[in-house]
Amino acid sequence: MHELSIAEAVVRVATRHAGGRPVAKVTLRAGHLRQVVPSALEFAFELVAVGTEVEGAELEIEEVPAAGVCRxxxxxxxxxxxxxxxxxxxxxxxxxxxxxxxxxxxxELEEESELALATRGA
Ligand SMILES: [Zn+2]
Structure with a gap:
């Protein structure tokens, strides 16, 4: 399934950048020609995200229109x-x-300021 492998890649990148902090929202840019089905990708993303920093995060898919220059x-x-x-x-x-x-x-990381408060003075 196309969307599942995309979701795996997205979760992998997101968890790497999150560095152990919980993620609230992931924004993905998807070119029109990739023909991603947003609902299928959101579903796959939720499944793959279970047990990672990205679990429960919102996935926002920004579709990029395709463009080309005529030779x-x-x-x-x-x-x-x-x-x-x-x-x-x-x-x-x-x-x-x-x-x-x-x-x-x-x-977008979850409760960034709260995280900072909790560690202050520790
Ligand atoms: Zn032309």
Whole structure:
């Protein structure tokens, strides 16, 4: 299952950056061409996150529209899906510049200030 392997990668990156602190929210940037199904990914994410710092965290998926530059006429087009086709000349010779990314954009840690208070003076 496509979404499950993505969820595993997201949880791996998030736990590495969290450094043992509980995570409230993970923001993921997903290119349109990756064809991620958000509901399936959220479900997989919840499963994979169990027992990690990311358990119970909210997953926010930001979809990045795909875009490419035509190698024939140089027009930049936003690409809704396949086939990738230039809006300028209708050509198919497109160099993709966006839409294939899949990365963890940011993490929001749980109760950062409370954590600081609890350790003060200890
Ligand atoms: Zn073109």
């Amino acid at each position: 024939e006429c140089g027009v930049e087009s936003e690409l809704d899906g396949f086939p990738l086709c230039c809006t300028g000349c209708g050509g198919l010779n497109i160099e993709l510049i966006r839409g294939e990314e899949l990365l963890v954009d940011s993490l």
